[in-house]
Amino acid sequence: MKKLLVALVVLLALGAAGFWLLTAPSTYELVRGAPDVTVASAPNLENGRTLFWAGGCASCHATPGQDDRTRLGGGLALESPFGTFHAPNISPHPRDGIGGWDVASFIRAMREGVSPDGRHYYPAFPYTSYQRMGASDLADLFGFLKTLSAVEGRAPDHVLPFPYNLRRGLGLWKLAFLDGKQAQSDPSKSAEWNRGRYLVEGPGHCAECHSPRAFTGAIVADKRLSGGPDPEGKGFVPNITQHEAGLKSWSKADIAELLKTGFTPEYDAVGGSMGPVIRNTSQLGDADRGAMAEYLKSLPPVASPPRPAKKAD
Amino acid sequence: MLRIAIATIAVALGATAVVAQSDVIAQRREIMKGVGAATKDPGGMLKGETPFDLAKVQKALATYQDAAQKMPTLYPENSKTGGETTAAPKIWEDMAGFKDHFAKFAADAQKASAAIKDEATFKANFPAVLKNCGGCHETYRVKKS
Numbered sequence: 001m002k003k004l005l006v007a008l009v010v011l012l013a014l015g016a017a018g019f020w021l022l023t024a025p026s027t028y029e030l031v032r033g034a035p036d037v038t039v040a041s042a043p044n045l046e047n048g049r050t051l052f053w054a055g056g057c058a059s060c061h062a063t064p065g066q067d068d069r070t071r072l073g074g075g076l077a078l079e080s081p082f083g084t085f086h087a088p089n090i091s092p093h094p095r096d097g098i099g100g101w102d103v104a105s106f107i108r109a110m111r112e113g114v115s116p117d118g119r120h121y122y123p124a125f126p127y128t129s130y131q132r133m134g135a136s137d138l139a140d141l142f143g144f145l146k147t148l149s150a151v152e153g154r155a156p157d158h159v160l161p162f163p164y165n166l167r168r169g170l171g172l173w174k175l176a177f178l179d180g181k182q183a184q185s186d187p188s189k190s191a192e193w194n195r196g197r198y199l200v201e202g203p204g205h206c207a208e209c210h211s212p213r214a215f216t217g218a219i220v221a222d223k224r225l226s227g228g229p230d231p232e233g234k235g236f237v238p239n240i241t242q243h244e245a246g247l248k249s250w251s252k253a254d255i256a257e258l259l260k261t262g263f264t265p266e267y268d269a270v271g272g273s274m275g276p277v278i279r280n281t282s283q284l285g286d287a288d289r290g291a292m293a294e295y296l297k298s299l300p301p302v303a304s305p306p307r308p309a310k311k312a313d
Numbered sequence: 314m315l316r317i318a319i320a321t322i323a324v325a326l327g328a329t330a331v332v333a334q335s336d337v338i339a340q341r342r343e344i345m346k347g348v349g350a351a352t353k354d355p356g357g358m359l360k361g362e363t364p365f366d367l368a369k370v371q372k373a374l375a376t377y378q379d380a381a382q383k384m385p386t387l388y389p390e391n392s393k394t395g396g397e398t399t400a401a402p403k404i405w406e407d408m409a410g411f412k413d414h415f416a417k418f419a420a421d422a423q424k425a426s427a428a429i430k431d432e433a434t435f436k437a438n439f440p441a442v443l444k445n446c447g448g449c450h451e452t453y454r455v456k457k458s
Binding site: 230234235236237238257261262263266267268269270271272274275276278 | 348349350352353356360399401443446447448449450451452453454455456
């Protein structure tokens with residue numbers, strides 16, 4: 001009996017130690033390899049600006065209740081099935097924002113979802129998409145963020161129930177769902193298509209809302225971009241594959257126009273959380289919007305995931 | 314007998330309420346579709362796909378003003394759900410703000426109507442009117458498909 005008890009305690013200790021090891025942010029780098037953080041020269045601020053709008057940073061991080069999309073004081077509440085997240089301050093404020101960061105810390109945050117002091121970020125911050133960006137683009141984006149105004153004040157903490165409040169557990173989630181792969185261009189496709197895929201799947205992180213998620217919170221891979229329940233809980237996010245229920249009947253110009261003005265071919269103005277997205281994509285150049293449209297037009301049709309049962313009136 | 318009469322009246326009233334409710338939902342959907350349809354011509358002109366036509370532009374602006382007047386009256390408390398409505402609960406939480414959006418839409422359309430005389434003034438003034446569409450949908454509509 002005593003032996004059994006000792007064995008049990010040893011097993012538990014081993015289990016706890018295993019969990020601790022597996023969930024360490026450094027373990028992720030051991031498994032996936034450390035990202036390239038070498039940055040050659042001074043940042044290209046114009047490219048950084050493009051990536052800032054393509055990446056939609058302002059949608060979550062701009063201080064709510066004011067019109068300047070470049071004041072990134074954070075504080076916006078994002079309600080999700082896992083609890084409420086509060087977007088942090090990413091303005092260049094030295095104490096409350098990212099003013100004290102170096103570029104390598106920024107690249108790790110964007111590609112590995114880890115903070116400078118080694119804590120995991122929750123994937124409400126879409127690093128599963130941002131990991132496609134390379135060191136040079138990320139350095140340009142970081143350079144651009146540094147030119148914005150410093151905003152004082154910190155966002156409230158996330159409000160998450162157990163077990164989602166255990167950040168450490170995210171280490172396992174990342175080992176399962178964060179592949180660490182930077183975008184590679186496909187030489188068999190045009191430069192425009194490759195640019196479009198990069199913008200859509202990388203900084204643009206379209207799939208983060210336009211895909212259904214499994215109970216783990218990870219995107220269902222074979223349903224990518226086919227739409228899904230709004231992660232914030234109301235309504236349904238549209239299918240943007242070439243399925244009939246999606247963008248099959250839209251021309252490339254129709255998609256580019258939507259990204260520019262927010263109007264569908266029927267002159268319905270998109271709303272909800274796509275509203276702020278249009279405020280971002282309207283700042284891009286026509287060539288980039290055209291490239292995103294080119295890539296979306298090339299996607300295979302995927303049927304939308306089933307709608308939630310309609311509530312009785 | 315009295316009981317039957319009361320019951321009949323109650324049922325009739327209930328039925329009217331249901332009809333009225335699905336009625337306003339259908340009405341506001343029709344009006345919004347009309348606004349979208351009215352935008353086709355000026356939208357094409359803005360993109361340079363169709364030639365500028367002042368009469369069509371003014372017609373669209375009149376449609377907007379008419380819609381902006383009718384719409385705010387079509388959201389009674391009993392029309393929060395039902396039909397194919399995509400109205401967000403926010404409308405009833407913030408009815409004053411919701412109505413302000415329509416007032417601004419009407420005012421912007423009226424202002425543009427006075428300012429637009431030719432293609433140049435059209436291109437300078439019309440986009441500001443269209444900004445109202447997305448601005449309102451962002452807050453007060455829930456996308457369902």
